[in-house]
Amino acid sequence: MRILALTMLAIGTVSMAAPAAGQPYDNYPICLRVFGDPTYTECRYVTLGQCKESASGRGAECFINPYFASAEGPAGPRHHRRRHHV
Numbered sequence: 001m002r003i004l005a006l007t008m009l010a011i012g013t014v015s016m017a018a019p020a021a022g023q024p025y026d027n028y029p030i031c032l033r034v035f036g037d038p039t040y041t042e043c044r045y046v047t048l049g050q051c052k053e054s055a056s057g058r059g060a061e062c063f064i065n066p067y068f069a070s071a072e073g074p075a076g077p078r079h080h081r082r083r084h085h086v
Contacts (some may be wrong), residue, residue, distance in 0.1 A: 026067045035059040043068075 030045035032055055043065045046052040051062035 029068045
């Protein structure tokens, strides 16, 4: 009986889990944080220069987006094992 109850609990927990969503700021490499009421962050800059132009004259800072999903893969050679069929 305990096993049935635990199984039902596990199935219910898994079925209620929502799919993982990406970070809301993962599309651009540079972000701007504007301080004020409210303080907000917008990540929509391709270069630091673009961001600094937008931040100029405001209480704001530019920073590298920690959530940016780069299109480039890791640098360096890739080694693949090939399966040889006999």
